[in-house]
Amino acid sequence: MTTITDQKHIMLRVEKKQVDGPAFATLFFNYALPFKPGQFIMVWIPGIDEKPYTISYHSKNEFAITIEAKGIFSQKAITLEKGDLIGIRGPFGNGFDIKPEDAVAVVAGGCGMAPLATLVEQLPENTCFIHGARSREFILFPDRFDMDRLFCTDDGSFGRKGFVTELLENEIASGRHFDRVYTCGPEIMMYHVFNLCEKHHIPCQVSLERYMRCGFGVCGACVCGKQVVCKDGPVFDSSALRGIKDFNTKALLKSGKEVDLAQYFSWRCK
Amino acid sequence: MTTITDQKHIMLRVEKKQVDGPAFATLFFNYALPFKPGQFIMVWIPGIDEKPYTISYHSKNEFAITIEAKGIFSQKAITLEKGDLIGIRGPFGNGFDIKPEDAVAVVAGGCGMAPLATLVEQLPENTCFIHGARSREFILFPDRFDMDRLFCTDDGSFGRKGFVTELLENEIASGRHFDRVYTCGPEIMMYHVFNLCEKHHIPCQVSLERYMRCGFGVCGACVCGKQVVCKDGPVFDSSALRGIKDFNTKALLKSGKEVDLAQYFSWRCK
Amino acid sequence: MTIQFLGKTLKNPMVLASGVLGNSNDILKRVHESGCGLVTMKSIGPEPRDGHKNPTVIDLGHGMINAVGLPSPGYLNMENEWEDLEKREFPLIASIYGGSVKEYRMVAEFVSSKKPDFIEINISCPNSEKHGMIFGINPQSSHDVVSAVKKVINVPLIVKLTPQAPDIGDIARACEDAGADAICAINTVGPGMVIDIESKMPVLAFKKGGLSGPMIKPVAVRCVFDIYKAVKIPIIGLGGITTGEDAIEMIMAGASLVGMGSAVRYRGIDVFQTVADEIDTWLSDHHYTLEDIIGAAHKEDAS
Amino acid sequence: MTIQFLGKTLKNPMVLASGVLGNSNDILKRVHESGCGLVTMKSIGPEPRDGHKNPTVIDLGHGMINAVGLPSPGYLNMENEWEDLEKREFPLIASIYGGSVKEYRMVAEFVSSKKPDFIEINISCPNSEKHGMIFGINPQSSHDVVSAVKKVINVPLIVKLTPQAPDIGDIARACEDAGADAICAINTVGPGMVIDIESKMPVLAFKKGGLSGPMIKPVAVRCVFDIYKAVKIPIIGLGGITTGEDAIEMIMAGASLVGMGSAVRYRGIDVFQTVADEIDTWLSDHHYTLEDIIGAAHKEDAS
Numbered sequence A, B: 001m002t003t004i005t006d007q008k009h010i011m012l013r014v015e016k017k018q019v020d021g022p023a024f025a026t027l028f029f030n031y032a033l034p035f036k037p038g039q040f041i042m043v044w045i046p047g048i049d050e051k052p053y054t055i056s057y058h059s060k061n062e063f064a065i066t067i068e069a070k071g072i073f074s075q076k077a078i079t080l081e082k083g084d085l086i087g088i089r090g091p092f093g094n095g096f097d098i099k100p101e102d103a104v105a106v107v108a109g110g111c112g113m114a115p116l117a118t119l120v121e122q123l124p125e126n127t128c129f130i131h132g133a134r135s136r137e138f139i140l141f142p143d144r145f146d147m148d149r150l151f152c153t154d155d156g157s158f159g160r161k162g163f164v165t166e167l168l169e170n171e172i173a174s175g176r177h178f179d180r181v182y183t184c185g186p187e188i189m190m191y192h193v194f195n196l197c198e199k200h201h202i203p204c205q206v207s208l209e210r211y212m213r214c215g216f217g218v219c220g221a222c223v224c225g226k227q228v229v230c231k232d233g234p235v236f237d238s239s240a241l242r243g244i245k246d247f248n249t250k251a252l253l254k255s256g257k258e259v260d261l262a263q264y265f266s267w268r269c270k
Numbered sequence C, D: 001m002t003i004q005f006l007g008k009t010l011k012n013p014m015v016l017a018s019g020v021l022g023n024s025n026d027i028l029k030r031v032h033e034s035g036c037g038l039v040t041m042k043s044i045g046p047e048p049r050d051g052h053k054n055p056t057v058i059d060l061g062h063g064m065i066n067a068v069g070l071p072s073p074g075y076l077n078m079e080n081e082w083e084d085l086e087k088r089e090f091p092l093i094a095s096i097y098g099g100s101v102k103e104y105r106m107v108a109e110f111v112s113s114k115k116p117d118f119i120e121i122n123i124s125c126p127n128s129e130k131h132g133m134i135f136g137i138n139p140q141s142s143h144d145v146v147s148a149v150k151k152v153i154n155v156p157l158i159v160k161l162t163p164q165a166p167d168i169g170d171i172a173r174a175c176e177d178a179g180a181d182a183i184c185a186i187n188t189v190g191p192g193m194v195i196d197i198e199s200k201m202p203v204l205a206f207k208k209g210g211l212s213g214p215m216i217k218p219v220a221v222r223c224v225f226d227i228y229k230a231v232k233i234p235i236i237g238l239g240g241i242t243t244g245e246d247a248i249e250m251i252m253a254g255a256s257l258v259g260m261g262s263a264v265r266y267r268g269i270d271v272f273q274t275v276a277d278e279i280d281t282w283l284s285d286h287h288y289t290l291e292d293i294i295g296a297a298h299k300e301d302a303s
Ligand SMILES: Cc1cc2nc3c(=O)[nH]c(=O)nc-3n(C[C@H](O)[C@H](O)[C@H](O)COP(=O)(O)OP(=O)(O)OC[C@H]3O[C@@H](n4cnc5c(N)ncnc54)[C@H](O)[C@@H]3O)c2cc1C
Pocket: A040, A051, A052, A053, A054, A055, A065, A066, A067, A068, A069, A070, A071, A072, A073, A074, A075, A111, A114, A115, A185, A186, A187, A208, A209, A210, A211, A212, A234, A264, A265, A266, A267, A268, A269, A270
């Protein structure tokens, strides 16, 4: 039987808090977390709720999560301060497939920067790094990496005005070769990136998001088509994505009811 | 927390049976048992009962138990044949304290030879090895060891007529020095050996026997004074023995009732 | 090995437990294709229900604790699902729950019209304040709900029991008398509670939750043993099964089919095929058929 | 830390569980001296009883299963023991059981005359065919036996409960109403069964047995939590405790004292001192006293 390394429920105290503009906060913890970029942990705020978060910084004895303030949980999370207590379980999921010799592009949208940050740190400097957001203040980690980055915003307040897909299309059109594209952001954005890659026969890796309960492939809350997002994913490659008819179309609500993605996200708002 | 290595309940089939005269049978099993001379295992014959037995042969991939036919369980045990099934748990207990450089004597009485056999095999050839029994047919393993042995029987049918204590006393009187005496046999015999050792200031190690249930120090069935025979023992040294007022006097019946040793053994007869 | 169970042919004796992954046709199909003889849908209730807040499922190392809280779209809000499922090519149990005999009957009647191969009524879930449990610990209540449901459905009826019953054999007998076609046992054990000592709070949002996985196997085996003694209808035995040897133990206690839920965590979705293979190997090594060993632990001198 | 419990002073909050090592004055004294605040004798019955045949106790890795079967010399056959115990210098609980209210009263009255510090009535042992269990799952029966015993004894009365009760809070309340001075919870969980698949036989000679050790902790914590909600009298919490953190969890659920039994297997007889030290360290690291945290998990916003 395989050893399960991610079963323990661990309580940690916030070691340091970093405010990343008006929309994001990053919480650091002193803890040696075994981890691979793309994996996630379940974060419990006692008395509030428990939600999945990716790891945005990782070193031998420290890791961090970055939270975008949205609903009840994330708004509470960004008010946490040094010394405050959270529970974690994990890491869960598969993580990105990294081949150091490959020529790759990374396409981040909004908070989708978070899971890509630790990936980017393992990639060569000539990586094509595209980063978009609604507007300037939603650009997460604008100064973090040594690597050059192509920025864009919906309103043009930072970098080029437009969508990440346009930037990626330009690069491809300019004759640049990619062995693989990694992307994380709103599902509609990832869907467009995937389609672009399909058109150009570029393998793609996408990190999906669904409502989660167990995080380890038992409860079924997170299923997307026949895929179990928390265990088979959250990262899926092109061959898997082609088989997921619910990609960019359907998701399950908390009750298990299958709805359109739009309805899913508006439910998540409440 | 300490790792418990002896928790698994394992089913084994008899690999070989060796008949050791009219009174004893030895059952061999192909199994790599972690083991130290003096330790014991709980042996289950499905549908019959479960009882403690010492290991009488031990090598990397094989071990054996030797049974003296007495009551229901042991009479059934000696009828087992190659291919028959038993369950084992263990090994349990502390085992003998072995210091290879010491000059020692080993005093075996009857079936008490069984736990001492694997000990003797680890001792130097100049060990003083005394072995007694009621009569010739109760001398277990008469031809097993390279080492010289001093034999005695109650009826003189094998070796000298008399008791093991007399032989040991002679050896001591002849000026032979012992750093330690190991003994196993009827409790009254061990008691006399212990007293003799006390008189001559020789450290002694004695293997006690009490009714057992769990074998791992929880149920309390085997307590002898303040000692838990299955866990603190079954081997006790002189300093412990001096504190056990029940040594050679009292034992608990199955019900937990404390009785004289004589009554205990006659109960065990039924 | 092919198995006959209440008139249906199953490719092996393995069953996906209710509440584990079973919330869409796609995933049920995948579990079937990866080697599971019979799959169970997540229990369906009378009304839409979100279930409890997270944390809802926590691993404890030797098992897990959950208080998912019976989330359900409600039986009337699953049209796409039912449509997909009617086209299925695999045997299916639809699991249902209710808060009253009337609700059970209502849901069962509707679900029966959607043609699952079997209906399982969950009269045992300890995680909800209003639903289920009470029916599973009192023989009269069990009898009432089973006979009411039996009257309105056209497919065989399986009743899922809780180990919390003071005498689970009594409950099983009441269900059999009321017309149940099979028993499924057990649901989760406990309930239990895990308190985080740093925050001084129960970790599950619902505070209490049901235990599952390896640590509950001895309770499950005892329950199936008791039920086998009490009734003649077949038993789906589950609770803590993760290996072929566990499954054989459950079968010897009296199970005809063996369910697994938590095992998916420990050995992946393929665990059903893996365990089926392990059972096969054990049987052929020992020159037995599956039938030979069902209830074998009940023979006085079995060895 | 020194603890006050029902008018007696204990050196720490640790309790030796009944049935574990507690069958002679010598060994009880040793457990006390090695660091246990309060020791419990093995349950004493109305008549001599050998208990079940072996195997009676089997380790399962994450806990153990036992069907020792309430062996007892019988309360009238323990003269030496009582004599020794009357000379003791440590606090002692005498645990008793019976098959009827009359037997409980008879044994309790006699045992009370031997001056233990407390009497515990075990109304919860699942291992015997005739004894105990029934009183622990029905509030009226619990009330009857507790009030009968209370009338004939001169020492505080502790009632030991079983997790098999459909609502353990109800039982605890019935005991409190009937005059119990404290509750001890829990006895073993289950019962369970382990079948050896090679011999096709239940491993325990009695077939079924009670579960104890780490795997039952969530059930024990939940029971103590429920009891704390239901009654005002103090609780001895036990079931699966092996570490200081486990003990803190039990205390936060509502226990004033913490018992251990199976832990002796995992960490030796000194486990009581070890755990008491671990509790002390945790408390001082967190700047709490023991009283601060009793029942702390019941406060809605505890963190
Ligand atoms: C594997 C995984 C990793 C994640 N990693 C992170 C992370 O690193 N940082 C982070 O901030 N969040 C992350 N999330 C999302 C996170 O779990 C929460 O869903 C999010 O913080 C909102 O929670 P909430 O309770 O505050 O808001 P809710 O009340 O659940 O929802 C509030 C708003 O958020 C929107 N929303 C929620 N999730 C998404 C999404 N994925 N895409 C678009 N809109 C969304 C809703 O539409 C709504 O507008 C991750 C989710 C998954 C499944």
